Amino acid sequence: xxxxxxxxxxxxxxxxxxxxxxxxxxxxxxxxxxxxxxxxxxxxxxxxxxxxxxxxxxxxxxxxxxxxxxxxxxxxxxxxxxxxxxxxxxxxxxxxxxxxxxxxxxxxxxxxxxxxxxxxxxxxxxxxxxxxxxxxxxxxxxxxxxxxxxxxxxxxxxxxxxxxxxxxxxxxxxxxxxxxxxxxxxxxxxxxxxxxxxxxxxxxxxxxxxxxxxxxxxxxxxxxxxxxxxxxxxxxxxxxxxxxxxxxxxxxxxxxxxxxxxxxxxxxxxxxxxxxxxxxxxxxxxxxxxxxxxxxxxxxxxxxxxxx
Amino acid sequence: xxxxxxxxxxxxxxxxxxxxxxxxxxxxxxxxxxxxxxxxxxxxxxxxxxxxxxxxxxxxxxxxxxxxxxxxxxxxxxxxxxxxxxxxxxxxxxxxxxxxxxxxxxxxxxxxxxxxxxxxxxxxxxxxxxxxxxxxxxxxxxxxxxxxxxxxxxxxxxxxxxxxxxxxxxxxxxxxxxxxxxxxxxxxxxxxxxxxxxxxxxxxxxxxxxxxxxxxxxxxxxxxxxxxxxxxxxxxxxxxxxxxxxxxxxxxxxxxxxxxxxxxxxxxxxxxxxxxxxxxxxxxxxxxxxxxxxxxxxxxxxxxxxxxxxxxxxxxxxxxxxxxxxxxxxxxxxxxxxxxxxxxxxxxxxxxxxxxxxxxxxxxxxxxxxxxxxxxxxxxxxxxxxxxxxxxxxxxxxxxxxxxxxxxxxxxxxxxxxx
Numbered sequence: 173x174x175x176x177x178x179x180x181x182x183x184x185x186x187x188x189x190x191x192x193x194x195x196x197x198x199x200x201x202x203x204x205x206x207x208x209x210x211x212x213x214x215x216x217x218x219x220x221x222x223x224x225x226x227x228x229x230x231x232x233x234x235x236x237x238x239x240x241x242x243x244x245x246x247x248x249x250x251x252x253x254x255x256x257x258x259x260x261x262x263x264x265x266x267x268x269x270x271x272x273x274x275x276x277x278x279x280x281x282x283x284x285x286x287x288x289x290x291x292x293x294x295x296x297x298x299x300x301x302x303x304x305x306x307x308x309x310x311x312x313x314x315x316x317x318x319x320x321x322x323x324x325x326x327x328x329x330x331x332x333x334x335x336x337x338x339x340x341x342x343x344x345x346x347x348x349x350x351x352x353x354x355x356x357x358x359x360x361x362x363x364x365x366x367x368x369x370x371x372x373x374x375x376x377x378x379x380x381x382x383x384x385x386x387x388x389x390x391x392x393x394x395x396x397x398x399x400x401x402x403x404x405x406x407x408x409x410x411x412x413x414x415x416x417x418x419x420x421x422x423x424x425x426x427x428x429x430x431x432x433x434x435x436x437x438x439x440x441x442x443x444x445x446x447x448x449x450x451x452x453x454x455x456x457x458x459x460x461x462x463x464x465x466x467x468x469x470x471x472x473x474x475x476x477x478x479x480x
Numbered sequence: 481x482x483x484x485x486x487x488x489x490x491x492x493x494x495x496x497x498x499x500x501x502x503x504x505x506x507x508x509x510x511x512x513x514x515x516x517x518x519x520x521x522x523x524x525x526x527x528x529x530x531x532x533x534x535x536x537x538x539x540x541x542x543x544x545x546x547x548x549x550x551x552x553x554x555x556x557x558x559x560x561x562x563x564x565x566x567x568x569x570x571x572x573x574x575x576x577x578x579x580x581x582x583x584x585x586x587x588x589x590x591x592x593x594x595x596x597x598x599x600x601x602x603x604x605x606x607x608x609x610x611x612x613x614x615x616x617x618x619x620x621x622x623x624x625x626x627x628x629x630x631x632x633x634x635x636x637x638x639x640x641x642x643x644x645x646x647x648x649x650x651x652x653x654x655x656x657x658x659x660x661x662x663x664x665x666x667x668x669x670x671x672x673x674x675x676x677x678x679x680x681x682x683x684x685x686x687x688x689x690x691x692x693x694x695x696x697x698x699x700x701x702x703x704x705x706x707x708x709x710x711x712x713x714x715x716x717x718x719x720x721x722x723x724x725x726x727x728x729x730x731x732x733x734x735x736x737x738x739x740x741x742x743x744x745x746x747x748x749x750x751x752x753x754x755x756x757x758x759x760x761x762x763x764x765x766x767x768x769x770x771x772x773x774x775x776x777x778x779x780x781x782x783x784x785x786x787x788x789x790x791x792x793x794x795x796x797x798x799x800x801x802x803x804x805x806x807x808x809x810x811x812x813x814x815x816x817x818x819x820x821x822x823x824x825x826x827x828x829x830x831x832x833x834x835x836x837x838x839x840x841x842x843x844x845x846x847x848x849x850x851x852x853x854x855x856x857x858x859x860x861x862x863x864x865x866x867x868x869x870x871x872x873x874x875x876x877x878x879x880x881x882x883x884x885x886x887x888x889x890x891x892x893x894x895x896x897x898x899x
Contacts, residue, residue: 232553233578316730318662319740328660339727341873426673426731427862431869448858450549450574 219463226456236453243457252433253441253458260414260438262345263352264469267413271353271360272405278357279364280394293365297358304355308422311351312338315423338423344434352419356412360405367401368394403477410469414462415439438462506797507537508790511562512782513548517752518617521817529804536797556580556787563790563798564805567613569604569781570854573896576607581785583610588799598823601779601851613783614806615823617814619747620779620845621675621683623647623767628760629654629665629742640743640765644687644713647743647768651723654742667723669744671732672868676714677861679745679767680868682778682850684710687770697853698897703886711878715871726872736762747780748842751819766841779849781823815839821846855896863889 190198226243230236247253282292299307314322315337324334337347375393384392395402417439421428428444429436438458446455510526512518519542526538541562543551549571555561557578567575575581594602594611605613627637633653641647651667658664670676681692681702690706693699717724729735733753736744739760745767746754754762769775784805790798804810811822815833821842822828828843836843854860867885870876 231574232550233574233580312730317725317728318658319664320729324662328658328662331660333660334662336727336873339873341869427865427869431873432866444858447546449856451856 222456222459222463225452226460228453228456230452232450232452239453243453244460246454247457247461252436255433256429256436256438256441259345259433259436260416260465263349263413263416263437264410266346267349267353267416268406268409271356271409272402274353275357275360275405276364279361279368280390282361283365283368293362296361299355300358302355304418305422307351307355308419311419312423315347338435339431341430341432341434344424344430348420348423348430348435351423352413352416355419356409360409363401363405364398367398371397399477403474406477407470407473410473411466414466414469417443438465505535505537506793507539508563508794508797508801509539509541509561510564510566510801511541511543511548511552512566513545514542515545515818517818521814524817525805525810525813528809529801532804533797533800536800538801552580553578556789559789561789562787563794564784564801565787566616566782566784569613569615569783569851570857572605572607572612572783573853573855575785576612579788581612582788583612584614584786584802585795585799588803589614597825599779599825599828599846599849601781601846601849602823604851604853605783613785614802615781615783616805616811617818617820618779618781618823618846619749619820620777620842620849621679621745621747621767622841622845623743623765624736624746624750624754625650625743625763625765626654626736626739626741626760627763628739633742637761637763640763641768642765644684644768644770648717648721648723651717651743652721655723663722663725663728664740666725666728666735666741667743668717669732669735669741670714670718670724670726670728671744672726672865674732674744675746676732677864677868678778680710680714681864682852683767683776684714686776686850687774688713692852698893700886700890700893703882707882708878711867711871711882715868715878718872726868748819748821748839751838764838764841766844775845775848777845777849779846779851781851782820856892859892860889863892 187195225236227238227240228236229239229242278296282289282296285292313320316324317334317336317339318324318328321334321337323337328334335343337343340347371394375397376389379389379393414437416437420430420435420437420440421443424430424435429440439462442455442458442462445451445458449455510522512522519540522540526540530537552561552565552567552575557580565581567581589611591611594614598615599618601618602611602615605611605615623640625640630637630640630650633650635650635653641650647668653667654665655663655667656665672680685692685702685706688706688709690702690704690710692702694701718726724741729738729740732741732744733746733750735741736746737754737757739757766775767777784802786795786798786802806824808822808824808827811824811827812830814820815822815827821839823846827833828846833843834840863885866888867881870881870884871878
């Protein structure tokens, strides 16, 4: 009885000995443990596993054996990889600025519209709700030659020569990019509208009292105050274009990645290497490269935009 | 004492009888991928097999095609999975290398019987002197043609072209264009991502005197005069004669189905899709022969094989089931229910089958078909698509394009065989 009492008293004393703040910290970590564990298993474990697989020659059928950096050496020597790498950055470099400028322009003018504002905003948002696969197949039909391609039918009836679009090594990537930009436009417009609405009207009132022009207001007030929104959308949009897959795959499924890999992004190359060729080690190496690219681009953007 | 001893003896006899009965009821598992017609056909075959073999039960399991290979790859090494499995012939090297399947026991499947009774394509199932699987579902190519368009062009709808020259002439007569020169209806489909790649590599190339790979399959052989001749003949359909256009109507089979292509080369697996055509009558013919009458075709097929898993009684049951599914009776069921061709001559060459206006041309092709082994089918396919695209889109010389393709494909073969 005495011993039991002493033990109980010790335990109680240990907990009682903590300060209030220390108790709060313990409770916080207790609750955080579950999500941290979940996140670690679901997010970090697969990432580490990808690094491990990238150093093997696993093809799903054999027992993987260690090959060091052989997969990365092969990657560096693969001309298709460099074209795919270039394509991936073309999607990024062309797609991100174009979609943001377009979205901002629409949002800026839409913000001034009162009549049917909600309806027009809904119309822009609608493509965002459509599945990428369905959209890709519709646009694929748009791009066909006469007599079923919508665009070429119109061009031809106006007396111009029809265009190859998806069958061209130069036109194919812009052709795939156009519906991808269009698909994401609605989301960006809505985010920009929210950003514009968040700017206090007092700034605009003060500027107008001082007789400042619309362009100066845009440059000095609107854009600087939209910076957090722009940062978010640049990062979000960049990652989206770097990981483009649905549109490319479905618009070019007969010759995946388009003629002579004209539209093939890195994600599609990874998919094909892993699930068509079953070359898991090589695919994991490509995944590691994509991960590093995404990481660098995101960090670079955050640093540049924050310093500005 | 006598009563007790009798009771014990009776119990022992009963136990023995039950054990014996249990030993008689062997269950084996069969796997294939999901495809409605195939599932129905296999269920029918299993019903017949179990009726003929009361002591054996077959459990039929299916998976979506996309998951099928990975399911096998995960299950067999773990000692689970099927006893008899269906696999694509092109997967054989990977399956043998991974020890997923065992050689067919010679007592149930003597080599001389196999080689006598099956079409020559069965040779592709032989590795290191052993047969690992037997084909049950074969696909070959044929020429589909639109009888209505033939009639409109003044051609006899019941006399499809027999030679490449006749093919070209028919294409020239049937192509249609608008005032601006845009194609409205193709005389001949040009669709490398469809079956034209197989047509070029397995048929045209051989007809022009070449062959795609060395006999041991380790060396690319189409970078040759014959290769250039075949590629130029094919490309000239668009470049010179303008009877077809790559990318027209998006896909060759879509153009044919819409009645906007007079002729297309496609496989027996297209019969299901074309069977739904209502607007015009279509026919099937053997692929056109070369000027000197040389014919060739490409056969791909699915095989049944015994996995590494069964031994003893299960192996005996698996052997019986394998023998049944590769019997002429089973192959006829498969042809009727699925539309895939028999691999056994006895099943294919019945008078009724050969005279069939649709199946006939596909079946006749089995005698002169090749079944080429691909080590990475999609990567090798991509090499072929790029070869054609360099010629069509970039106007690259056929010889230069062939050289580039041969180099890229040789790298794929080297990587596989040096493994």
